[in-house]
Amino acid sequence: MNQWITSYFNRNTQSAPLAVFRVFFGFMMLASIIRFWLNGWIEKLYILPEFSFSYYGFEWVKPLGNFTYVLFIICGLSAFFVGIGYKYRLAIITFFLSFTYIELMDKTTYLNHYYFISILSFLLIFLPANAYYSLDAKKNPDIAFQKIPRWCIDSIKLLLGIVYFYAGLAKINSDWLLKAMPLKLWLPSNYDLPFLGDLLQQEWVHYAFSWSGMFYDLLIPFLLLYHRTRVFAFVLVVIFHVLTRLLFPIGMFPYIMIVSALIFFDSGIHHKILEKISRLFGIAKSYFDNDRELSFLPKKKNILLSFLSLFFIVQLMLPWRYLLYPGELFWTEEGFRFSWRVMLMEKAGYAQFKVVDGKTGKRFYVDNSDFLTPFQEKQMAIQPDFILQYAHYLADHFRKDGHENIEIYVESYVALNGRKSTSYIDSDTNLLEEKDSFKHKTFILPFHDQIKGL
Amino acid sequence: MIRILRFSILPLLAAMISCSDADETEDDNNTDSFDRGEMLQNWADNIIIPSFENFEGITQNLEAKTLAFTEEPTEAGLAELRSAYVEGYLGFQTVSIFEIGEAEAVNYRANLNTYPLDAEGVEEKISSNEYNLELPSSYDEQGFPALDYLLNGLAETNTEIVEFYTSHENAEVYKNYLQNVSERINALTSVVHSGWKNSYRDDFVANTGSSSTGAVDRITNDYILYYEKFLRSGKIGIPAGAFTGNPVPGAVEAYYSPSLSKDLYLKALETTQNFFNGRHFDGSQNGPGYGDYLDYLNTIKNGEDLSSLIDGQFVTINEQAAVLDNNFVSQVENNNNDMLAAFDELQQNVILLKVDMMQAISISVDYVDSDGD
Numbered sequence: 001m002n003q004w005i006t007s008y009f010n011r012n013t014q015s016a017p018l019a020v021f022r023v024f025f026g027f028m029m030l031a032s033i034i035r036f037w038l039n040g041w042i043e044k045l046y047i048l049p050e051f052s053f054s055y056y057g058f059e060w061v062k063p064l065g066n067f068t069y070v071l072f073i074i075c076g077l078s079a080f081f082v083g084i085g086y087k088y089r090l091a092i093i094t095f096f097l098s099f100t101y102i103e104l105m106d107k108t109t110y111l112n113h114y115y116f117i118s119i120l121s122f123l124l125i126f127l128p129a130n131a132y133y134s135l136d137a138k139k140n141p142d143i144a145f146q147k148i149p150r151w152c153i154d155s156i157k158l159l160l161g162i163v164y165f166y167a168g169l170a171k172i173n174s175d176w177l178l179k180a181m182p183l184k185l186w187l188p189s190n191y192d193l194p195f196l197g198d199l200l201q202q203e204w205v206h207y208a209f210s211w212s213g214m215f216y217d218l219l220i221p222f223l224l225l226y227h228r229t230r231v232f233a234f235v236l237v238v239i240f241h242v243l244t245r246l247l248f249p250i251g252m253f254p255y256i257m258i259v260s261a262l263i264f265f266d267s268g269i270h271h272k273i274l275e276k277i278s279r280l281f282g283i284a285k286s287y288f289d290n291d292r293e294l295s296f297l298p299k300k301k302n303i304l305l306s307f308l309s310l311f312f313i314v315q316l317m318l319p320w321r322y323l324l325y326p327g328e329l330f331w332t333e334e335g336f337r338f339s340w341r342v343m344l345m346e347k348a349g350y351a352q353f354k355v356v357d358g359k360t361g362k363r364f365y366v367d368n369s370d371f372l373t374p375f376q377e378k379q380m381a382i383q384p385d386f387i388l389q390y391a392h393y394l395a396d397h398f399r400k401d402g403h404e405n406i407e408i409y410v411e412s413y414v415a416l417n418g419r420k421s422t423s424y425i426d427s428d429t430n431l432l433e434e435k436d437s438f439k440h441k442t443f444i445l446p447f448h449d450q451i452k453g454l
Numbered sequence: 455m456i457r458i459l460r461f462s463i464l465p466l467l468a469a470m471i472s473c474s475d476a477d478e479t480e481d482d483n484n485t486d487s488f489d490r491g492e493m494l495q496n497w498a499d500n501i502i503i504p505s506f507e508n509f510e511g512i513t514q515n516l517e518a519k520t521l522a523f524t525e526e527p528t529e530a531g532l533a534e535l536r537s538a539y540v541e542g543y544l545g546f547q548t549v550s551i552f553e554i555g556e557a558e559a560v561n562y563r564a565n566l567n568t569y570p571l572d573a574e575g576v577e578e579k580i581s582s583n584e585y586n587l588e589l590p591s592s593y594d595e596q597g598f599p600a601l602d603y604l605l606n607g608l609a610e611t612n613t614e615i616v617e618f619y620t621s622h623e624n625a626e627v628y629k630n631y632l633q634n635v636s637e638r639i640n641a642l643t644s645v646v647h648s649g650w651k652n653s654y655r656d657d658f659v660a661n662t663g664s665s666s667t668g669a670v671d672r673i674t675n676d677y678i679l680y681y682e683k684f685l686r687s688g689k690i691g692i693p694a695g696a697f698t699g700n701p702v703p704g705a706v707e708a709y710y711s712p713s714l715s716k717d718l719y720l721k722a723l724e725t726t727q728n729f730f731n732g733r734h735f736d737g738s739q740n741g742p743g744y745g746d747y748l749d750y751l752n753t754i755k756n757g758e759d760l761s762s763l764i765d766g767q768f769v770t771i772n773e774q775a776a777v778l779d780n781n782f783v784s785q786v787e788n789n790n791n792d793m794l795a796a797f798d799e800l801q802q803n804v805i806l807l808k809v810d811m812m813q814a815i816s817i818s819v820d821y822v823d824s825d826g827d
Contacts, residue, residue, distance in 0.1 A: 184754060185813060185814070185816050186816055188751065188754060188816070189664050189815065189816035189817070190664055191488075191490070191664060192662060192663045192664045192668075201754070203754060206754075346813060346816075348808075348809045348810075348812060348813040349809060350804065350805050350808055350809045352801065355699075357699075362699045363699060364695065364696060364697055364698050364699035364700075365691070365696045365697050366697065367687070367697050413805045413809055414809070415809050415810050415813050418757050418813065418814065419757065419758075420757065420758040420760075420763075420810060421805055421806070421809045421810050
């Protein structure tokens with residue numbers, strides 16, 4: 001076993017797949033940033049809101065007013081430099097930092113695929129993605145290598161595998177498999193799709209989508225790894241993600257996943273892709289085919305590998321942290337984020353906050369639209385950490401307005417996966433007496449049903 | 455391999471194209487699924503257009519009565535004009551929900567019923583004789599609240615009020631202002647109504663798409679916004695001080711003729727309930743509406759009987775209204791708790807409509823157009 005490990009980590013492979021990955025990643029990120037800007041989302045999501053929901057421990061990360069645009073420019077530029085492989089290390093570090101900063105500004109916009117981009121760009125910092133087909137390699141022949149250690153490419157496959165596999169594990173629950181929820185809610189609303197529209201009204205279709213979705217996520221990493229099923233698996237990847245693109249408002253994510261899956265192929269296809277690009281832009285690809293092999297110094301290699309092992313151990317453990325909390329995960333959402341629980345549930349809520357003067361008993365309700373955007377309000381109403389943070393913000397606001405002895409209560413209702421809405425937060429708890437932490441939030445009312453499974 | 459790539463790019467392109475085109479796709483002739491086109495047709499042909507038809511008749515009469523009064527201001531004429539105003543304000547409650555199409559383009563609701571009125575502003579404009587009702591800054595100086603003030607709020611007695619239009623130094627401007635307000639109500643109503651009669655009706659009915667620009671999605675957002683902001687908050691919550699802790703009698707709708715306020719509330723409530731049930735404007739029968747849509751979707755998901763819950767809550771709200779004074783100004787001044795109780799009952803349906811119904815029909819709240827995952 002030890003021997004196998006040692007020999008595995010000494011094995012080299014073509015750099016081309018990693019180079020293709022870098023090029024596509026950089027340019028797709030650039031496109032994502034531009035798309036985000038053109039949709040007016042920078043203004044709508046980060047500039048207009050007067051309040052932003054911070055992540056616990058990252059309260060210092062705030063939107064920067066009009067400088068937020070500069071942040072996006074930096075992020076887009078660094079993505080471009082990653083794509084062309086110019087000053088790669090600096091570019092990818094800048095990209096990781098700026099992108100992650102953007103994501104940390106407001107957890108309202110949390111999406112698993114943004115988190116995926118963050119940790120993927122983090123991983124890319126440590127990989128020699130500029131060794132081949134990059135401006136860096138062109139300018140400095142010393143760092144140009146046609147071959148790199150195999151684990152460099154496999155680490156990306158591992159990360160992709162974790163994303164899929166954990167997304168599959170999360171689907172093993174009674175709502176998803178036995179009730180076909182939430183697809184039963186989502187699919188019929190696509191009644192206007194040609195051909196599919198009628199089909200999506202059928203109950204059996206909802207079950208078929210639920211089960212095949214689960215199997216797809218669990219199996220696809222293995223089907224992509226095994227060379228005999230790889231082409232078939234890639235066809236599945238395309239079909240699956242195109243379907244999700246058709247059915248759900250899911251942005252760039254499907255395209256990113258389709259392109260990422262190319263990394264599983266042998267280097268032959270990547271050389272062909274690079275040849276095509278070279279022909280298009282008049283680049284001399286042959287320059288990079290120098291037959292040189294990159295091997296890290298033993299010490300550097302040990303540090304790198306230890307560090308990346310730690311990174312992956314964290315990735316493997318993090319999704320299980322929900323087990324440390326009592327109660328139903330979907331209901332409390334304690335340990336829900338950063339766990340590849342993708343398109344897993346339909347939750348809607350309504351939260352009416354009440355400001356009470358503890359001495360006189362005088363009280364009034366808060367009009368949430370005075371403080372939050374509709375999107376923030378929607379996310380706030382279904383997540384306890386948002387509710388708590390907002391309550392403290394309201395207290396600060398009304399204190400400044402001269403109100404005294406403030407207590408804040410919330411009457412809130414949440415509907416989960418088509419169940420009728422029920423009370424969510426204990427309306428007798430003065431939220432100002434609660435502090436955010438990683439501990440279980442006792443003011444969440446129990447969920448009156450059971451969802452079995454992982 | 456390259457062939458595979460090509461194979462993968464084609465569906466990608468197809469996906470992008472079909473997504474951007476989703477709005478325009480016609481509903482095919484479904485046999486087993488709910489026909490949203492029919493629901494839109496019911497809304498347009500049996501509810502919205504008849505409501506505007508009826509209301510335009512009322513606003514024409516209102517304008518005519520205003521003209522008659524300004525030509526010869528008498529107490530008898532004032533009484534007649536007042537009853538046209540009452541009829542008009544009640545009629546407005548049957549169309550106010552439908553802030554879509556031309557109504558949205560001209561900001562119909564803001565023009566016709568922004569209250570509380572800026573009475574001082576109106577007086578200033580009249581004494582300077584400089585005003586332009588078309589400016590957005592004039593929303594709170596026109597419409598029914600302005601009529602209310604000009605017909606009921608200028609003075610204590612009818613004799614004194616009529617004097618504003620006869621012997622007051624600015625009598626001419628008062629007459630013109632009153633005239634202009636009535637004309638504008640009628641003109642805007644005519645614009646919105648003809649919008650529906652011309653092409654908008656067909657666009658609306660054909661727009662069966664499921665995207666956020668589809669007619670069902672749009673009007674559902676309008677409906678819930680109306681229920682929450684204009685019915686629950688505007689008519690009850692804000693006057694009752696639900697959001698400040700202090701009742702605000704001045705924020706009651708029809709503040710200068712407050713005995714009308716409860717009738718306005720009941721009319722608006724009736725309209726929202728009828729729309730939920732798809733009831734025709736003439737009350738003759740029910741066509742497809744949210745109730746049926748929810749029942750249809752429930753045959754798929756076997757959940758709670760949402761349509762009965764929501765309709766039942768409408769009934770409860772109506773029953774609660776029985777204890778309310780006809781005059782909401784004296785209601786909030788004397789027994790605000792009943793007013794707050796009305797707010798709480800209304801609130802129950804905000805939850806059922808905004809959380810449960812929206813989830814069931816899988817429509818997201820407006821303006822939330824960012825990506826999901």
